[in-house]
Amino acid sequence: MKKLLVIGIAIAIASCGSKEEKQETAAITNTVSLGKSANSDSFNRSFKQVLDQYYILKDNFVAEKDPAIDSAAKALLVLADSLSLNGLGGDSSVKATAITYKMGIAAELKGLLGEKDREEKRKAFQMASEQLYDFIRTVQYDREVVYHQYCPMAFNDQGATWLSNSSDIKNPYLPKKMLHCGEVKDSIDLRVKK
Numbered sequence: 001m002k003k004l005l006v007i008g009i010a011i012a013i014a015s016c017g018s019k020e021e022k023q024e025t026a027a028i029t030n031t032v033s034l035g036k037s038a039n040s041d042s043f044n045r046s047f048k049q050v051l052d053q054y055y056i057l058k059d060n061f062v063a064e065k066d067p068a069i070d071s072a073a074k075a076l077l078v079l080a081d082s083l084s085l086n087g088l089g090g091d092s093s094v095k096a097t098a099i100t101y102k103m104g105i106a107a108e109l110k111g112l113l114g115e116k117d118r119e120e121k122r123k124a125f126q127m128a129s130e131q132l133y134d135f136i137r138t139v140q141y142d143r144e145v146v147y148h149q150y151c152p153m154a155f156n157d158q159g160a161t162w163l164s165n166s167s168d169i170k171n172p173y174l175p176k177k178m179l180h181c182g183e184v185k186d187s188i189d190l191r192v193k194k
Contacts, residue, residue, distance in 0.1 A: 037089075037142050037143065038089035038090065038140050038142060039087055039088055039089045039139060039140070039141070039142070040086075040087025040088075040089075041087070042084070042086075042087045043084065043085070043086070043087030043088055043139075044087075044141070044142075044143050046079070046082075046083050046084065047083065047139070047141055047143075048143060048144070049079050050076065050079045050080055050083055050132075051132075051136075051141075051144075051146070051163075051165070053072065053075050053076040053079050054076055054128075054129075054132060054163060055163075055164070055165055056072045056075075056076075057069065057072040057073055057076055057125065058125075058162055058163070058164065058170075058172050059170075059172075060072050061121075061122060061125060061172035061173075061175070062170050062171070062172050062175045062179070063175070064118065064175060064176070066118060069118075069121060070113060073109050073112050073113050073121075074113065076109055077106060077109040077110065077113070080102060080105050080106050080109065081106055083102060085098050085099065085102070088139055089139075089140065090139075090140070094138060094139065097138045098135060098138050098139050101131050101132070101134055101135035101138060102135065104127075104128075104131040105128050105131045105132055105135065108124050108125075108127045108128035108131060109124070109128055111124040111127075112124035112125055112128065122154075122155075122160075122172070122173055123155070125162070125172065126154075126155075126160040126161065126162070126173075129160075129161055129162045129163055130161060132163060133146075133148050133161070133163060133188075136163075136188055137188060140190050141188070141190065142190035142191050143191065144165065144191070145165070145187055145188065145189045145191070146163055146164075146165065146187070146188045147163065147164045147165070147166065147167050147184050147186075147187050147188075148161060148163060148184070148185050148186040148187070148188065149161060149162055149163070149164055149169060149182050149183065149184055149185065150182055150183055150184075150185040151171050151173055151174060151178070151181050151182040152181075152182075153173075153174060153178055153181055154171075154173035154174060155173070160173050161185065167184050167187070169181070169182040169183070169184075
């Protein structure tokens with residue numbers, strides 16, 4: 001039985017790749033001269049606040065700091081609720097879809113805050129992450145690169161995704177066991193160069 005457990009752990013670690021392989025996919029700098037955005041400056045500033053707060057929430061899951069997770073989730077909920085879509089570019093269907101994602105993110109964050117168990121909070125975080133990923137693509141946020149990352153080992157091998165402002169993997173689902181387990185599944189880079 002112990003032999004099977006050791007083999008299973010070895011396979012899990014091997015499936016996540018080595019740290020050197022992850023570092024070979026060096027982070028792309030998020031600073032670049034940007035041209036005219038499809039969205040207003042006020043929308044871009046407020047959306048950036050949402051993303052920055054999301055990254056704080058993700059980092060607190062990595063650090064496994066429960067009070068900080070709740071605090072970051074509350075702050076993100078306030079920012080998501082107050083995000084004005086008036087400066088959003090595109091047609092009315094883009095705005096309608098954005099409203100749906102905004103409401104979905106808020107609902108998941110409320111669910112996260114209602115949970116006592118950290119693993120249940122992580123499940124709500126994963127759902128909010130997917131909603132935010134689709135939201136970014138819908139509004140065509142073009143001020144920075146956002147990385148969509150994936151760990152196949154999360155939630156008993158069901159897999160889970162999250163977003164990052166870096167291509168470096170810091171797994172919010174298995175930080176103590178497999179901090180660097182995962183891969184970049186997609187990068188959203190809609191920046192317009194001058």
